[in-house]
Amino acid sequence: DAKTTQPNSMESNEEEPVHLPCNHSTISGTDYIHWYRQLPSQGPEYVIHGLTSNVNNRMASLAIAEDRKSSTLILHRATLRDAAVYYCTGGGERNYGQNFVFGPGTRLSVLP
Amino acid sequence: GAVVSQHPSRVICKSGTSVKIECRSLDFQATTMFWYRQFPKKSLMLMATSNEGSKATYEQGVEKDKFLINHASLTLSTLTVTSAHPEDSSFYICSASAQGIYGYTFGSGTRLTVV
Numbered sequence: 001d002a003k004t005t006q007p008n009s010m011e012s013n014e015e016e017p018v019h020l021p022c023n024h025s026t027i028s029g030t031d032y033i034h035w036y037r038q039l040p041s042q043g044p045e046y047v048i049h050g051l052t053s054n055v056n057n058r059m060a061s062l063a064i065a066e067d068r069k070s071s072t073l074i075l076h077r078a079t080l081r082d083a084a085v086y087y088c089t090g091g092g093e094r095n096y097g098q099n100f101v102f103g104p105g106t107r108l109s110v111l112p
Numbered sequence: 113g114a115v116v117s118q119h120p121s122r123v124i125c126k127s128g129t130s131v132k133i134e135c136r137s138l139d140f141q142a143t144t145m146f147w148y149r150q151f152p153k154k155s156l157m158l159m160a161t162s163n164e165g166s167k168a169t170y171e172q173g174v175e176k177d178k179f180l181i182n183h184a185s186l187t188l189s190t191l192t193v194t195s196a197h198p199e200d201s202s203f204y205i206c207s208a209s210a211q212g213i214y215g216y217t218f219g220s221g222t223r224l225t226v227v
Contacts, residue, residue, distance in 0.1 A: 036216075043118070043205045043218030044156070087155070100216060102156045 004088050009107040012078045020073040020106050022088035031090040033064060033071045034100065039084045044102075047073065047086070083110045114140050116208050118219025125196055125226055133191045133222045135206030141186035142208035146216075147179075150203040162189050196226040 005023040012018040024033060035047040048055055048062045050071070055062040061074040075082055087105040115138040125131045135145055144163050148156040160176075162168040162183035170176045178200075180192040189208075193200055206219040 041203075041221065041223070043116075043207070043221045044216075045218065046216070101158075104155050 004090065004103045006086070006088060006103060006106045008104065009109065011109045011111060012075075013111050014080060015077050018075040018078045018082070018108065018110075020075070020086050020088075020108065021070065022073070023070045024088065024090055025069040027068060027090045029068075033062070033068075033088060033090055035060070035062065035073050035086060035088050036100075036102075037082075037084040037086045038105070039081075044087065078108075078110045080110050080112060083108055114208070114210075114217040116142075116206065116217045116219045118206055118222055120222060121220060122223045123225070125224070127197055127226055128195055130192055130194045131196055131224060133193075133204055133206075133224075135189045135191070135208070135219050137187045137208045137210070137217070140208075140210050142189070142210050143186065144209050145183055145189040146207045146209075147181060147189075147191050148205045148207070150205060150221075152203075156205060159191075193224065196224070198226045200224065201226045 003026050032049050032051050034049040036044040037047050038044040048057055048060050050062045050064050063072045085105040085107050087102045089100045117136045117138050119134045123131055146161050147159045149159050150156050158171050159174045160168045160170045160181050162181045164183050164186050168181035178194055183189040201224055203221050203223050205221045207216045209216055
């Protein structure tokens with residue numbers, strides 16, 4: 001499993017962009033980078049995943065460094081509902097039958 | 113999309129009693145389910161992996177006789193905390209995966225308080 005490093009916490013103002021970094025220098029060449037987030041008192045939910053190219057979906061964008069040793073999750077306009085712990089991890093594309101290893105994650109606070 | 117229902121969301125029990133937590137995949141067949149434990153302000157810790165029809169695989173340090181896992185069908189896995197103690201109080205989360213379904217779908221978690 002790829003070991004990941006993320007800042008413990010970050011703060012953002014509402015409606016401003018947020019860039020959440022993740023270092024995954026030991027990720028294997030075939031592992032995807034996955035991002036999940038966990039709202040208070042809830043189970044984690046999928047945010048986005050990618051391999052090499054940058055990815056966009058309705059929730060966020062994922063920018064992956066060319067050497068794949070780091071990535072950045074981008075929330076284009078933070079809302080109060082985006083306050084959560086964000087986890088990045090590595091694994092197969094579908095991770096069927098495989099376990100994700102969750103690091104401590106980044107606790108994002110969004111200020112009104 | 114894939115939905116996992118976890119029940120109950122919150123339970124309080126007395127020391128020495130047992131508590132059962134259910135995890136159901138509502139619209140897909142989950143061949144593999146995972147059980148996690150999470151302490152306040154901490155990350156998720158994997159407790160065990162269960163595959164339908166076979167015995168669960170427990171992580172090191174997790175007592176299999178204390179945390180009984182049953183995955184008798186493709187849509188239901190249960191975690192029973194036996195002879196609960198206050199130190200078992202925690203947030204328990206299940207997740208499920210299946211072929212053809214991306215990544216993991218997590219349940220909403222169960223907050224167990226042992227008094």
